[in-house]
Amino acid sequence: MKQAVHFGAGNIGRGFIGAILSKAGYQVTFVDVNKAVIDELNEKGSYTVQIASAEQASFVVENVSGIHSSSEHERLNETIAKASLITASVGPNILTHIAKDIAAGLAYAEEQSMLKELNVVACENMIQATDFLRGEIEGHLNDTIKERVLSKVGFPNSAVDRIVPIQHHDDLLTVQVEPFFEWVVEEPSWKGSIPNMEGVQFVEDLSPFIERKLLTVNTGHAAIAYIGLQEGYVTVDRAMENAAIKEKVEQVLSETSEFLVGKYELDPEQHKAYVNKIISRFENPYLSDELSRVGRSPLRKLSAKERLVYPARALMEQGREPNALIDTIAAALHFKNEEDQEAIALQAAIEEHGVKKAFADAADLPEDDVLVVAVVRKYAAAVR
Numbered sequence: 169m170k171q172a173v174h175f176g177a178g179n180i181g182r183g184f185i186g187a188i189l190s191k192a193g194y195q196v197t198f199v200d201v202n203k204a205v206i207d208e209l210n211e212k213g214s215y216t217v218q219i220a221s222a223e224q225a226s227f228v229v230e231n232v233s234g235i236h237s238s239s240e241h242e243r244l245n246e247t248i249a250k251a252s253l254i255t256a257s258v259g260p261n262i263l264t265h266i267a268k269d270i271a272a273g274l275a276y277a278e279e280q281s282m283l284k285e286l287n288v289v290a291c292e293n294m295i296q297a298t299d300f301l302r303g304e305i306e307g308h309l310n311d312t313i314k315e316r317v318l319s320k321v322g323f324p325n326s327a328v329d330r331i332v333p334i335q336h337h338d339d340l341l342t343v344q345v346e347p348f349f350e351w352v353v354e355e356p357s358w359k360g361s362i363p364n365m366e367g368v369q370f371v372e373d374l375s376p377f378i379e380r381k382l383l384t385v386n387t388g389h390a391a392i393a394y395i396g397l398q399e400g401y402v403t404v405d406r407a408m409e410n411a412a413i414k415e416k417v418e419q420v421l422s423e424t425s426e427f428l429v430g431k432y433e434l435d436p437e438q439h440k441a442y443v444n445k446i447i448s449r450f451e452n453p454y455l456s457d458e459l460s461r462v463g464r465s466p467l468r469k470l471s472a473k474e475r476l477v478y479p480a481r482a483l484m485e486q487g488r489e490p491n492a493l494i495d496t497i498a499a500a501l502h503f504k505n506e507e508d509q510e511a512i513a514l515q516a517a518i519e520e521h522g523v524k525k526a527f528a529d530a531a532d533l534p535e536d537d538v539l540v541v542a543v544v545r546k547y548a549a550a551v552r
């Protein structure tokens with residue numbers, strides 16, 4: 169049986185990537201720091217995925233096991249050495265940490281003369297996430313091993329799309345997901361023959377796919393989260409029942425559409441249909457997705473290459489005034505959550521240095537940048 173190693177046995181790992189890989193005939197070994205989840209995977213060897221729709225369908229994902237990365241280094245090295253695919257959905261900020269584990273496994277495979285053609289794919293909400301991961305892995309390899317690894321291992325970027333909220337089940341492994349899913353992988357960087365995996369699309373150029381997804385699903389979602397929280401909502405579906413919030417989200421997405429259609433010469437009608445589909449996904453009444461989850465890690469979401477600042481700045485460079493994006497960024501600066509380290513750091517920075525410097529630092533922009541000036545002007549109006 170083909171072996172896949174997936175870092176991150178969390179919501180998207182179990183609810184999407186693990187399910188696709190298992191169905192494609194892989195034995196999937198999840199790697200996680202959460203020992204309770206790993207123990208449960210090893211004990212049960214399967215888990216249930218529930219589809220959040222009127223039909224309430226569910227299916228069982230088989231051939232899964234787990235490795236606790238903090239304590240099972242040798243087992244992890246041996247498993248990586250046998251794998252033909254390594255994937256990850258741990259969160260962009262954690263890629264640096266798992267790079268060390270992946271590098272150790274690849275170096276072990278090389279030393280044991282086991283290194284064969286394989287691929288490493290980061291499945292994160294991040295542009296060029298695999299390129300970033302590859303850079304971090306390379307930093308842990310000596311020159312000789314690095315050369316061998318780069319000749320055998322492919323590092324394709326990918327775009328993943330499926331809404332998987334925080335789970336509330338008695339069973340630790342059961343995961344509820346939305347019906348929609350899309351996993352797009354960069355074909356030119358794939359080493360070896362292109363596999364036929366149901367639910368995975370290989371493309372020549374990933375940029376239009378990842379940008380379309382990040383600047384529609386994730387930008388729209390972020391707008392609902394930050395504006396919805398301002399209005400006292402708790403979940404995405406309930407916030408979308410408010411006509412004013414829905415209208416604001418539509419305005420945000422018409423701004424990102426303007427950018428995307430222009431940059432990638434998309435067919436405006438087809439893109440409009442894509443946007444409408446995404447909006448209907450946000451309204452799914454069978455999915456209870458917390459705004460605090462969708463808005464999590466505000467410093468990452470306010471950074472330069474991310475879902476809010478990147479399109480807003482690009483539009484302003486074209487002489488446009490993306491007012492709905494500016495309102496969303498202003499609302500994001502009010503995001504407070506005592507369980508979110510980035511939210512705490514953001515609010516501390518605002519208190520200590522003022523909103524102008526706090527936002528300029530987060531977005532890596534000068535304090536007199538046009539976007540910073542516009543956001544600061546709106547910030548006072550977006551009181552929570």
Ligand SMILES: NC(=O)C1=CN([C@@H]2O[C@H](COP(=O)(O)OP(=O)(O)OC[C@H]3O[C@@H](n4cnc5c(N)ncnc54)[C@H](O)[C@@H]3O)[C@@H](O)[C@H]2O)C=CC1
Binds near residue numbers: 180237258262329
């Ligand atoms: N939830 C979703 O709908 C989607 C998530 N994603 C991407 O997946 C990422 C993860 O999202 P979720 O699954 O919702 O989060 P999650 O918190 O449910 O899962 C992340 C998992 O990574 C594990 N982890 C943390 N540090 C680790 C380490 N050093 N080694 C191994 N495992 C480690 C955590 O214990 C957790 O089980 C997101 O940041 C995003 O980039 C992408 C598309 C959809």
Ligand SMILES: O=P(O)(O)OC[C@H]1O[C@](O)(CO)[C@@H](O)[C@@H]1O
Binds near residue numbers: 328329330332463465
């Ligand atoms: O996972 P992130 O990047 O923190 O952002 C949350 C977003 O990711 C998703 O979980 C999946 O794309 C969306 O639900 C949401 O827009």
